[in-house]
Structures are given as C-alpha cells and as structure tokens.
Amino acid sequence: MATTFPGAEDFVVGLIGMGDMGKMYARRLGAAGWRIMACDREEKYEELVQEFANYKNIQILRNGHLVSRASNYIIYSVEAAAIGRVVAQYATRLGAIVGGQTSCKDPEIKAFEEHLPSDVDIVSCHSLHGPNVDPRGQPLVLIKHRASDESFQKVETVLRCLGSKHVYLTAKEHDRITADTQAVTHAAFLSMGKAWHATKQFPWEGSRYVGGIENVKINLMLRIYAQKWHVYAGLAILNPEAHKQINQFAKSATELFSLMLEGRREELRQRVYAARDRVFGPEGKPTWEDRPLLPVELLDRFSLKPPSSAPTQPAPKTLPNNHLSLLAMVDCWSALGIVPYDHMICSTPLFRLWLGVTEHLFRTPALLDECLRVGVEDATFRRDDLHFTIAACGWAECVELGQFDTWRERFCVTQKFFEPRFKDAMAVGQAMIQAVLESDKREEQAGWR
Numbered sequence: 001m002a003t004t005f006p007g008a009e010d011f012v013v014g015l016i017g018m019g020d021m022g023k024m025y026a027r028r029l030g031a032a033g034w035r036i037m038a039c040d041r042e043e044k045y046e047e048l049v050q051e052f053a054n055y056k057n058i059q060i061l062r063n064g065h066l067v068s069r070a071s072n073y074i075i076y077s078v079e080a081a082a083i084g085r086v087v088a089q090y091a092t093r094l095g096a097i098v099g100g101q102t103s104c105k106d107p108e109i110k111a112f113e114e115h116l117p118s119d120v121d122i123v124s125c126h127s128l129h130g131p132n133v134d135p136r137g138q139p140l141v142l143i144k145h146r147a148s149d150e151s152f153q154k155v156e157t158v159l160r161c162l163g164s165k166h167v168y169l170t171a172k173e174h175d176r177i178t179a180d181t182q183a184v185t186h187a188a189f190l191s192m193g194k195a196w197h198a199t200k201q202f203p204w205e206g207s208r209y210v211g212g213i214e215n216v217k218i219n220l221m222l223r224i225y226a227q228k229w230h231v232y233a234g235l236a237i238l239n240p241e242a243h244k245q246i247n248q249f250a251k252s253a254t255e256l257f258s259l260m261l262e263g264r265r266e267e268l269r270q271r272v273y274a275a276r277d278r279v280f281g282p283e284g285k286p287t288w289e290d291r292p293l294l295p296v297e298l299l300d301r302f303s304l305k306p307p308s309s310a311p312t313q314p315a316p317k318t319l320p321n322n323h324l325s326l327l328a329m330v331d332c333w334s335a336l337g338i339v340p341y342d343h344m345i346c347s348t349p350l351f352r353l354w355l356g357v358t359e360h361l362f363r364t365p366a367l368l369d370e371c372l373r374v375g376v377e378d379a380t381f382r383r384d385d386l387h388f389t390i391a392a393c394g395w396a397e398c399v400e401l402g403q404f405d406t407w408r409e410r411f412c413v414t415q416k417f418f419e420p421r422f423k424d425a426m427a428v429g430q431a432m433i434q435a436v437l438e439s440d441k442r443e444e445q446a447g448w449r
C-alpha cells in the first residue's frame, strides 16, 4: 500500500452496506492494501463472512455499530432512501471521517448534518458507473462538505486506488449535474421499456428495431431494468433537482408526438431544428467536436438478435424510425438550457452512449429529416410511440408525487417481463460499453479528445 499519510498502516476504512457497490469498493480498496471493516444487515453476516473469507484485508463485522466504532473513515453504501435511518442508528468514532456513496447527495448530507457530531468530518463520494464497470478512468465525484484539508487528503489517498478521475463538486452541484445527465437519461430508457412491455414485444426479436441506434436503446434499457429498482427511484425521486428535468422530458415527448399526430410538419421541423441549434450550436457553428462522440457503426454488431439460421438470408434492414425518444431528449435539454457537453467531466458510460447516439442523429441532417418525415407520414411506430409517451408521463407524475411504492411496482412488473433475457443482455451490453470505452481511450491516446 502507498502509505502516503502518517499512520496509514492503522487506518481502517469502514463500509456500511455490502451490496453491489459496497462489495466492489471493499474488493478494490482491500486489494490495494487498505484495512477494511464491513457489514451489511446482521442477517447477512454469515454469508458475507464466507464470501470474503479469502480476502486478506477485509473483515466482516456483524453490524454498523461495530464498523462505526472501529473505522477512521466510514463509507455508507446503502439505499438512498434509507440513509437517514441508517446513519441515525450508529454512533461514529470520535474524530472519524464519514461519507456516503449514494447517487443523490441531498438526503445523504441532510442525514449527516442531522445525526453526526461536530467532531466528525464529512467527505462524500460518488462513482459515476455501475458495479461491473472498471472504475479506472471513470469520474469519481468528491464532495468536501465539512472537513479539514488533512481529512480530505486522506480520503483522496484511499480512493486513489480506484484509478478514477477525481471531480470536485459541492453536493448541490452534484445533484444538479446528475439530474441533467443520469435522471433524465434513465427516464428515457425506463419509458422505452414500459412501451415495449405494453406492446408485449421483445424489440430485438422482430425486424423493426435493427441497427446501432436501436441496439443502444435495447441494451441500455435492459441494463437498467436488470438492476435494483431503488437505485433509479432514489436518484429520480430524492434528487430535488431531477423533478424538473423528468417532467420536461415527458412534456417534450408529448408535445412532439402531438405535432406528429396532427401532421404539423413545419412546426415540428422548426421546433426540432431550433432545439438542435440551442443544444448543439447554430447551423454552421456547431459546438460538437470534429470527430463524433461515438463511432455509431461500431454499435451495429451489438444486437441481441440470434444469428439467422439461414446464413444466406440478407441481414434485416434498419426501418426508418422517428426516434421520438432522441428528439424529446434534445427538446428537453433545449427547453431547460442544458448543454450536455458541459457535463462530460461528470458523465456515466450510459450517458455518454446516449449523448453519442443523439449527437449522431443531430449531426446527420438526412437522418434527422427522415425522423421528421416518418414522424408525420409513417404509422409503423405510432403505437410504440403512444405507449412511450404515456410511460414518460407516468414516470414524471410518479416522481413529482414522490411515490416510491408506485415507482417500484411500475419498475418491477416490467423487470419481470424482460427478466428471461437479462443474462444475454448483460453480456452484450457489457461488451458494447467496453468497446465504446476502448474507442474513447484510443481517441484520447491519439490526442483527439
């Protein structure tokens, strides 16, 4: 271990909550040589002891009382909605540093301020990626909320072994940015899943959803529904900054879809092109880089469709689609004055993929014009679009009203529908994200980014 502060050999990192993220942190920090003491709920003690029996630096304790008392730096890695209750339960060691890894900082910081004594320093963090993504090179937000420089440096020293890019924000800035990036992106994929569920289709099975953009929609939708509901509910409902975005996304989808249904071609065109100019810069002076964010052709091969049993058959062609979800995304950013590139330092792989396909559509005028034509003239995707719009409004209302139970039921019923395909989807989605990350890395090395 790089012992870069005095006494680091005796420094204990405590982890309360050994779910997907807690385990990932424990394994990586432990492997780097830090002493870890960790717990989950008491009933999971035996199981965790067995699971971590061969990890030299990781000791499983029965509960958060024991972890809190023994640790110099405690990371809460529990459900965002539970953080207040959990922090209130445990007495923290004198002079310790405390932080959380929840996706939304408003309730986390409120819980710390309310329940921690004043001798405890508060430094929170947020890894902007899921537990199965390699943290190296991904953004890691660090929030020095109430801490000495020395405590903050200790936290940085500990977390440096993740190899992530450190991004320094306040809790409010964090919530604002993740509302613009994560919460509203998830709203789009959650709505797609509901629409496909409502129309009882596995979109990769037919010949309607073919090609790179559709692969991104399908794989990321499945990736989200394969996760735990509370992660997405928490970052939408508990982030006070997110409600406006999710609401606007639903409004944008509804208004654009209405213009399509009513055949108001020119108004639709003007609105979409005005949004393009606001988000991506005016015609002739776009703000995007010379090189596209995403090599979209790379995405063609990440289809969940089983290979054809008749290899001589031509591959199915991409059907023209109005890409309502992408048009609504840009309309939403435009209405709220959001420039998504401003948030790249703080973006998740999923957001970069979503922005990448959006950029591809908007920097290809022939494709964008085709979306507008299809939107007005072609009814092939109308039923799916109707359900997409209804779903976007349903999610928005649920978030606005803070309906955790309804949110969970909406999510879980659709999760069940797609469940049989999660195993395949996770493998293909993982390979797709990996390919994009590698292509990002190559571009960085070549000095293009």
Ligand SMILES: NC(=O)C1=CN([C@@H]2O[C@H](COP(=O)(O)OP(=O)(O)OC[C@H]3O[C@@H](n4cnc5c(N)ncnc54)[C@H](OP(=O)(O)O)[C@@H]3O)[C@@H](O)[C@H]2O)C=CC1
Binding pocket: 016, 017, 018, 019, 020, 021, 022, 039, 040, 041, 064, 077, 078, 079, 080, 082, 086, 101, 102, 103, 104, 126, 127, 128, 129, 130, 131, 227, 228, 230, 231, 234
């Ligand atoms: N998954 C992701 O992609 C990411 C998640 N995050 C955030 O990290 C946090 C953890 O997420 P994740 O690991 O995915 O979720 P998990 O549900 O996998 O893990 C949370 C764990 O905390 C446990 N827990 C609840 N109460 C206590 C308690 N009193 N003492 C000890 N353990 C407790 C939970 O038990 P039980 O299930 O029984 O309640 C659960 O095992 C969340 O706030 C999430 O928003 C951040 C970045 C990425």
Ligand SMILES: O=C(O)C(=O)Cc1ccc(O)cc1
Binding pocket: 102, 103, 127, 128, 129, 130, 182, 224, 231, 235, 348, 349, 350, 351
């Ligand atoms: O990339 C995404 O948006 C994900 O879905 C994974 C994820 C979920 C929650 C987080 O707090 C951070 C990353």
